[in-house]
Amino acid sequence: MHSRAYGLRETQDVLFSYGFYILLLVLIVLFTFISNSFLTVSNWTQISIVACFLLAASAGLTLVMITGNIDLSIGSAAYLAAAVVYLTADFPPAVSLVAGILVGVLSGSVCGVLVAYFRMNSLLTTLGLMIAYRGISLVLTEGTVRPVNPGVKALGSIKIFDVFPLVFLVALAVMIILQIVLSSTKFGTYCYAIGNSESAAEKIGIPVKPVKLAVFCISGACGALSGLLSSMYLGEVTTFTGRGMEFQAVAAVVIGGTSLFGGRGSVLPGSLAGVMLLIIINNGLGTRGVSPYVYPFAAGAVMFVAIYLDSLKNMRKAWRAR
Amino acid sequence: MTETHADTRTATQLRMSGISKAFPGVQALDDVSFEARGGEIVGLVGVNGAGKSTLMNVLGGIYQPERGDIHIDGREVVLQSPKDAGRHGIAFIHQELVFFASQTVAENMFISNLFAHPSLPLLVSKKAAIREAGKYLDMLGSTINPASRMEDLSVGERQVVEIARALAMGSRFVILDEPTSSLSLKEKRILFELIKRMKEEGKAVIYISHFLDEIFELCDKYIVLRNGRVHGHGEVADVTKNDIVKMIIGREVVVADKVNRAIEHKPVLKVENIRREKVLQNVSFELHEGEILGLWGLMGSGRTELVRAMLGLDRIDGGGIFLATEGHLVEVSPRQLLRHCGYITESRHADGLFLTQPVWTNITATALRAYASRLLRFMDMRNEIATAIDFIKSMRIATPGHATRVENLSGGNQQKVVFAKWLNRKDRVLIMDEPTRGVDVGAKLEIGSLIRQRAQEGTSTLLISSEIEEIVNLSDRVLILKEGRIVGDVGGEEINNQTLMRYALGEEAIDAQ
Numbered sequence: 051m052h053s054r055a056y057g058l059r060e061t062q063d064v065l066f067s068y069g070f071y072i073l074l075l076v077l078i079v080l081f082t083f084i085s086n087s088f089l090t091v092s093n094w095t096q097i098s099i100v101a102c103f104l105l106a107a108s109a110g111l112t113l114v115m116i117t118g119n120i121d122l123s124i125g126s127a128a129y130l131a132a133a134v135v136y137l138t139a140d141f142p143p144a145v146s147l148v149a150g151i152l153v154g155v156l157s158g159s160v161c162g163v164l165v166a167y168f169r170m171n172s173l174l175t176t177l178g179l180m181i182a183y184r185g186i187s188l189v190l191t192e193g194t195v196r197p198v199n200p201g202v203k204a205l206g207s208i209k210i211f212d213v214f215p216l217v218f219l220v221a222l223a224v225m226i227i228l229q230i231v232l233s234s235t236k237f238g239t240y241c242y243a244i245g246n247s248e249s250a251a252e253k254i255g256i257p258v259k260p261v262k263l264a265v266f267c268i269s270g271a272c273g274a275l276s277g278l279l280s281s282m283y284l285g286e287v288t289t290f291t292g293r294g295m296e297f298q299a300v301a302a303v304v305i306g307g308t309s310l311f312g313g314r315g316s317v318l319p320g321s322l323a324g325v326m327l328l329i330i331i332n333n334g335l336g337t338r339g340v341s342p343y344v345y346p347f348a349a350g351a352v353m354f355v356a357i358y359l360d361s362l363k364n365m366r367k368a369w370r371a372r
Numbered sequence: 373m374t375e376t377h378a379d380t381r382t383a384t385q386l387r388m389s390g391i392s393k394a395f396p397g398v399q400a401l402d403d404v405s406f407e408a409r410g411g412e413i414v415g416l417v418g419v420n421g422a423g424k425s426t427l428m429n430v431l432g433g434i435y436q437p438e439r440g441d442i443h444i445d446g447r448e449v450v451l452q453s454p455k456d457a458g459r460h461g462i463a464f465i466h467q468e469l470v471f472f473a474s475q476t477v478a479e480n481m482f483i484s485n486l487f488a489h490p491s492l493p494l495l496v497s498k499k500a501a502i503r504e505a506g507k508y509l510d511m512l513g514s515t516i517n518p519a520s521r522m523e524d525l526s527v528g529e530r531q532v533v534e535i536a537r538a539l540a541m542g543s544r545f546v547i548l549d550e551p552t553s554s555l556s557l558k559e560k561r562i563l564f565e566l567i568k569r570m571k572e573e574g575k576a577v578i579y580i581s582h583f584l585d586e587i588f589e590l591c592d593k594y595i596v597l598r599n600g601r602v603h604g605h606g607e608v609a610d611v612t613k614n615d616i617v618k619m620i621i622g623r624e625v626v627v628a629d630k631v632n633r634a635i636e637h638k639p640v641l642k643v644e645n646i647r648r649e650k651v652l653q654n655v656s657f658e659l660h661e662g663e664i665l666g667l668w669g670l671m672g673s674g675r676t677e678l679v680r681a682m683l684g685l686d687r688i689d690g691g692g693i694f695l696a697t698e699g700h701l702v703e704v705s706p707r708q709l710l711r712h713c714g715y716i717t718e719s720r721h722a723d724g725l726f727l728t729q730p731v732w733t734n735i736t737a738t739a740l741r742a743y744a745s746r747l748l749r750f751m752d753m754r755n756e757i758a759t760a761i762d763f764i765k766s767m768r769i770a771t772p773g774h775a776t777r778v779e780n781l782s783g784g785n786q787q788k789v790v791f792a793k794w795l796n797r798k799d800r801v802l803i804m805d806e807p808t809r810g811v812d813v814g815a816k817l818e819i820g821s822l823i824r825q826r827a828q829e830g831t832s833t834l835l836i837s838s839e840i841e842e843i844v845n846l847s848d849r850v851l852i853l854k855e856g857r858i859v860g861d862v863g864g865e866e867i868n869n870q871t872l873m874r875y876a877l878g879e880e881a882i883d884a885q
Contacts, residue, residue, distance in 0.1 A: 230495070234489070234495045234496060234498070235494060235495055235496055236486050236496055239475070239479055239483060239486060239496065240483075242472065242474060242475055242479075243472045243475065243479075243483055245474075246471075246472035246473050246474055246475065247470065247471075247472060247473075249470075250470040250471065250472065251472075253434075253454045253470060254454065254455075254458075254470070254483060254484050255453070255454060255455035255458065255484050256483070256484070313472070313473065313474045314474040
C-alpha cells in the first residue's frame with residue numbers, strides 16, 4: 051500500500067512539473083483534429099513568423115525576471131528601435147540594424163542604471179520608461195506609419211529552405227545563445243544567485259549591480275531586436291509596434307515556468323514553450339474560424355491554468371518540506 | 373613587532389585588539405580583544421546584545437570598527453567587505469544560513485570561484501564543480517549529492533554544505549554562529565564531528581552559542597562578552613559552568629524555586645485522538661484551569677506539529693477538540709480554537725510580529741475590536757497607545773518609546789512584545805511554542821515569571837520548549853511526546869531531567885547506555 055501511495059505521488063509530481071508541456075501538446079493534438087489547416091507546413095511557417103517578435107522579446111525578459119526584476123519597457127524599446135530604422139532609411143541596412151540594437155542596449159542601460167545603482171523598483175521604473183520611450187518614438191516618427199529601407203524589408207521575406215523564415219531563426223538563435231549564457235556561464239549562474247537572494251549574493255562578493263545592469267541591457271537589446279524583426283517583416287514602422295508586447299512577454303515567461311520572484315526559470319524550453327502556447331491558441335482558434343475577440347479570453351484562461359499549476363506545485367513543495 | 377618565534381602548530385593566528393564599534397545609542401563593542409589559533413575551538417559566549425555578533429561581523433568584514441586592529445599571522449589586515457574577509461581565509465557561517473535555494477550544492481559551494489570549462493572559452497564547467505564539491509563532501513564523510521538543489525536539503529545538510537564550502541575556499545578561520553539552533557540531535561552529532569575534524573586539520577574555529585553544554589563539550593577556550601566588553605576568557609578546562617554563567621550575567625544566578633501547586637481538575641481544553649498521517653498518532657490530553665502543561669520531546673517528536681494541527685494550521689486526519697464554554701466542554705473546530713486562544717509561535721520573525729510596525733500596533737493587534745468605535749469601527753488610537761504604554765511599563769520592555777519599530781528592539785524585548793500582544797487579549801488558553809528562543813538569560817527569567825504569574829491568575833498554558841530546564845522549572849505537569857504519540861504524563865516531583873529524557877528516548881536507549 052505504501053509503495054502504491056508513493057507511485058501516485060510520483061505521478062502527481064510529473065504532472066505538476068510538466069503539466070504545462072502536456073497542456074501544450076494536448077492543444078496541438080486538439081487543433082490538429084478540429085482543424086484541417088492547423089498542422090500544415092504553411093501554417094507553421096506562419097506561426098513561426100507571428101511568434102518570432104514575442105520570442106525575441108521574452109528571451110531577454112527571462113534573464114531580467116530570473117534576477118528577480120521585471121522589464122516593462124521592452125515593447126517601447128521595440129518601437130524605438132523601429133523608429134531608428136526609419137530614421138536611418140537612407141543608410142545601408144546593416145547600419146539601421148546595428149543602430150537599432152544599440153538604441154535597445156542604451157534604453158536598457160537606462161533601466162539598468164536606475165534599478166541597479168539608484169535602487170529604484172524595476173516595475174515602476176520600467177513602467178515609466180515604457181511610457182517615455184513610446185513618447186520619444188512617437189516624436190521621431192511623428193506618430194504615423196513610416197516606411198523602412200527596402201533592403202531591410204527584403205530581409206523580412208527570406209526563408210531558409212523555403213520553409214524557415216529568417217526572422218524566426220534569428221529569434222531562435224538568440225534564445226539558444228541566452229540559454230547557454232544562463233546555464234553555462236558565470237554570468238548566468240550569478241543571475242540565478244541574485245534572483246535567489248540579492249543580499250546573499252552581495253555578501254558573497256558577486257558583482258550584483260553590474261550583473262543587473264547587464265541583464266537590462268540584454269533585455270533592451272532583445273526588445274529592440276523584436277522591433278527590428280517586425281520592421282523587416284512588415285516593411286514599415288507603425289505606431290502599433292511593440293504595443294502591449296511587454297505584458298504578453300511577461301505572461302509567456304511566467305507560463306514558461308520562470309518565477310516572478312526570481313531565481314528559477316529558463317529561456318529554453320521554458321519561455322519558448324510559453325510563447326508558443328499563447329501563439330498556438332490564437333492560431334488554432336483562427337484556423338477554426340473562431341472570432342478573434344475570443345482569443346484574449348482563451349489565452350487568459352490558459353494562463354490561469356498554467357499559473358495555478360505552478361502554485362500547486364509550490365504548495366506541495368512547502369507542504370512536504372514540513 | 374612583539375611576534376615570537378611561532379612554531380608550526382600556532383602558525384595560523386588571528387588577533388583582534390582594542391576593537392570598538394558604536395551604533396546610534398549603543399556602544400556595541402568597547403575595547404574588545406580576541407584571539408584564535410589554528411587547531412583550537414574558541415567558544416564565544418554572552419547574552420543577546422552582548423556584542424558577539426557585532427564582533428564577528430567585524431571579523432567577517434560586514435562592519436568596520438571605529439578603533440582597533442586585526443592581525444592575521446602577525447600582519448595587519450583591513451577587512452572592508454565579506455569578500456576581503458574571504459580572501460584572508462575567514463569564513464562566516466551565519467545562524468540563518470545564506471544560500472541560493474534553487475541552485476545546486478556544487479554551485480552554492482563554488483559560486484564565488486566557478487570552474488572554467490576545459491575546452492570551451494567563456495563557459496563554466498558544471499561537471500568540474502560537481503566533482504570538486506563531491507570531494508569536499510566526501511572529506512566530511514557526507515553523502516549529500518552535489519547535484520541536488522539546496523532547497524531539497526534539510527537544515528542540517530545545508531550546514532554541512534556551508535562547512536564544505538568553507539573548506540573548499542581554503543578558509544583557516546571558521547566562524548559558526550549558533551549552528552545548532554535548528555538541528556536535530558543526530559545532525560548535531562554530525563556537526564560536532566565536523567567541527568572537531570576542522571580543528572584537527574589546524575583550522576581555528578570560533579563557535580558562538582547560547583548553550584553552555586555545547587561550549588563545554590566542544591571548545592578549548594572561551595571568551596565571554598557582556599555589554600560590549602570582555603568579561604572573562606581562558607581555558608574551558610579551568611572553569612565550571614557556574615563560573616561562566618556568572619561572567620555572562622554578571623551576578624549570581626537566581627534559580628527560581630518552584631512551588632508545586634495543586635491544580636484543580638477543571639478541564640478547559642480537551643484534545644481527543646488527534647491523528648495526522650506519519651506525524652501524529654491518536655494524541656489525547658486535557659488542559660486544566662490555571663495549569664502550565666509542558667509538552668516535551670526531542671526534535672522531530674511532533675511537538676510543534678501537534679499544536680499546529682490543533683489550531684488548524686496543518687490538516688488533521690481525525691480527532692476532536694473540546695473547549696470549555698460556560699462550564700461545559702463543547703466541540704470546536706481547530707480554526708475556532710485558534711480564535712479563542714493565544715498562540716506564541718516558534719519564530720517571532722516569521723509569524724510572531726509585524727516587524728516594520730511600531731510597538732504599540734503590535735501590542736494591540738490581537739484585540740483591535742476592543743479599540744474600535746461601535747459605528748464604522750474607527751480606531752481609538754489614544755486608547756491603544758495607553759494600553760501599549762501600560763504593557764511597556766509592566767513588562768519592562770526596553771524600548772525608546774511606544775512608536776519604535778519592533779525590528780529595532782533586541783530579541784528579548786521583541787519576545788516581550790509578542791507576549792504583550794497575546795496577554796492583551798486575555799484568552800483563557802495560551803499556547804507557547806519556544807517562548808524564550810533566542811532571548812538572553814535575564815529576559816528568560818522575566819518571561820518565566822510572567823508565565824507563572826498568568827497561571828496563578830487562572831490562565832491555562834500549553835508550553836513547548838526544547839530547553840529541558842525551562843520545562844522542568846515551569847510546568848505543573850509534562851506530557852512527553854515521541855514519534856507523534858504521548859509516551860508519558862508526569863507531574864509533581866516526577867518532573868526532572870532524568871524522567872523526561874528517559875521517556876523521550878525510550879527505555880531501550882537508557883538500557884543501552
